[in-house]
Amino acid sequence: MAEHDVETSAATAVVEAAPADRRGVDGVLARVRAGAGELTGALRRVAEHVLSDPEAAARATIVELAERSGTSPATITRFCRAMGFEGYADLRLGIAAETGRARSAGWTVDIGREIQPGDPLSRVLDQIMAADTRAMHDTAALLDLGEVERAAVAIAGASRVNIFGASGSALVGEEMQFSLHRIGVAAWAWSDVHEGLASAALLGVGDVALGISHTGQTRETIELLAEAGSRGATTVALTGFPRSPLAELADIVLVTASQATTFRPDALSARHPQLVVLDLLYIAVAQRTHDRAHAAFRRTAQAVDGHKAAKGSLS
Numbered sequence: 001m002a003e004h005d006v007e008t009s010a011a012t013a014v015v016e017a018a019p020a021d022r023r024g025v026d027g028v029l030a031r032v033r034a035g036a037g038e039l040t041g042a043l044r045r046v047a048e049h050v051l052s053d054p055e056a057a058a059r060a061t062i063v064e065l066a067e068r069s070g071t072s073p074a075t076i077t078r079f080c081r082a083m084g085f086e087g088y089a090d091l092r093l094g095i096a097a098e099t100g101r102a103r104s105a106g107w108t109v110d111i112g113r114e115i116q117p118g119d120p121l122s123r124v125l126d127q128i129m130a131a132d133t134r135a136m137h138d139t140a141a142l143l144d145l146g147e148v149e150r151a152a153v154a155i156a157g158a159s160r161v162n163i164f165g166a167s168g169s170a171l172v173g174e175e176m177q178f179s180l181h182r183i184g185v186a187a188w189a190w191s192d193v194h195e196g197l198a199s200a201a202l203l204g205v206g207d208v209a210l211g212i213s214h215t216g217q218t219r220e221t222i223e224l225l226a227e228a229g230s231r232g233a234t235t236v237a238l239t240g241f242p243r244s245p246l247a248e249l250a251d252i253v254l255v256t257a258s259q260a261t262t263f264r265p266d267a268l269s270a271r272h273p274q275l276v277v278l279d280l281l282y283i284a285v286a287q288r289t290h291d292r293a294h295a296a297f298r299r300t301a302q303a304v305d306g307h308k309a310a311k312g313s314l315s
Contacts, residue, residue, distance in 0.1 A: 027098075027138055027140075027142050027257075028083065028091070028094040028095050028098050029050075029098055029138065030138030030139070030141050030142050030257040031083055031084070031142065032047050032050055032083060033051060033138070033258075034240060034241060034242060034255065034257065035047070035082065035083065036048065036051070038243050039079075039082065042069075042070075042071040042072070042075045043079050043082065045069045045071055046065070046071055046076060046079040047079065048069075049069040050095070054095050054099050055095075055099050056068075057092070057095055058095040058096040058099060060092075062076050062077075062088045065088075079091075115127060131259040131269060132259070132269075132272050135256075135258050135269060135270075135273045136272070136273060136276060138257035138273075139256045139273040139276060139277065141257075142255045142257055143254065143255060143256075143277060144253075144255070147254055148254060148277070148281055148284060149284065150252050151210075151254065151281055151284075152281055152284035152285050152287075154208050154234045154236070155180070155208050155285045156285050156288040157206065158185070158206060158234075159206055159207055160186045160187070160188070160203065160207050160208075161180060161185060161186065161188070161207070161208045162190060162196070162199055162200060162203060162207070162209045162210070162224075162228060162233075163176055163187060163190065163210045164189075164190055164191075164196055164200075164209065164210065164211045164212065164220075164221050164224040164225060164228075165189070165191060165218075166191055166213070166221055167191075168268060168271060169214065169221070170189070170191035171271075172212055172271060172275060172278065173191070173210070173212050175275060176189070176278045176282065177189035179278075179279075179282040180285065182297055183282075183285070183292070183293035183296050184289070184292050184293060184295075184296030185285065190224065193220040193223065196220075196224045197223070197224060197227055200224050200225075200227040200228040200231065201227060201231060202231075203228045203231045203232070203233040204231055204232045204233065205232035205233070207228075207231075207232075207233040207234070208233060208234045208235075208236060209225055209233045209234070209235050209236070210235075210237075210238065211235065211236070211246055211250065212237075212238045212239075212274065213237075213238075213244075213246050214239060214240045214241075214256070214270040214274070215240070215241060215244060216237065216239035216244020216245060216247050217241075217246070218246070221246060222249065225246060225249060225250060226249055229249060229250075229251070234251050234252070235249065235250045235251045235252070236250055236251065236252045236254065237250035237253050237254065238254045238256065238274060238277060239253070239254075239256070240255065240256050240257065240258055240270055241255075242255050254281070256270055256273040256274050256276075256277055257273055258270040258273060
């Protein structure tokens with residue numbers, strides 16, 4: 001297949017994956033990050049160039065961007081369509097609006113700068129805060145609240161909820177399991193594939209399985225979610241890549257963004273956005289089970305209250 005045909009197929013796949021209500025100016029750079037992994041060849045080079053210097057891309061003409069990315073104006077046009085824009089002018093406006101909001105909000109623009117061994121902690125803190133703030137905003141722009149609603153309704157009515165994840169995703173899953181358990185939702189978090197498969201095999205219609213993987217390519221998590229889905233459970237994926245293997249087998253997909261920094265690659269920098277989305281999902285479940293959740297939370301709080309240090313007992 002010719003490179004032009006490959007690029008066109010990739011562009012078509014990405015634009016079809018983007019929800020129609022996410023193709024405006026909001027979250028342009030987040031969509032580029034999420035879609036870059038699905039692009040190949042020249043289209044991917046355009047994405048990487050835009051992400052490396054968004055402000056310069058917003059100022060460049062289509063010919064200038066083509067020259068800087070080592071591509072052609074026709075490739076830039078295909079890239080724009082892949083991102084959900086009719087033409088380059090619309091893409092430029094979207095990027096300019098987004099980078100302009102970043103400046104007005106006081107965000108650090110050079111969050112991609114490498115942290116050097118001699119950097120003071122104040123500089124490191126500024127970079128981490130800027131990266132996390134941008135990731136939160138990008139996640140809010142990408143997140144489909146309709147999918148969150150579907151997931152909340154499914155969990156609120158589930159007999160049991162299984163949460164699957166490996167490594168750092170397992171830690172995030174344990175946080176969600178703890179939150180749901182406190183409001184009376186029968187939830188389990190599994191990181192061991194053998195234990196997880198045994199539990200997934202016991203799920204059925206009306207149950208929910210949540211798989212967490214930033215890349216969406218963790219084999220164990222994919223296998224666990226697939227097993228749960230084969231038994232009739234509603235499957236939910238939390239991932240940074242909406243066309244990943246994990247996302248493609250899930251009934252409901254929740255998408256997060258990340259902003260890598262030195263010593264914090266994408267998988268690690270994705271934790272905070274993942275926790276924000278799961279916190280939103282947890283609250284949505286609590287809203288839909290208000291009376292039960294309120295009573296359960298009160299009882300669990302009372303149960304551990306006796307283990308708090310008494311006031312005045314510490315010198």
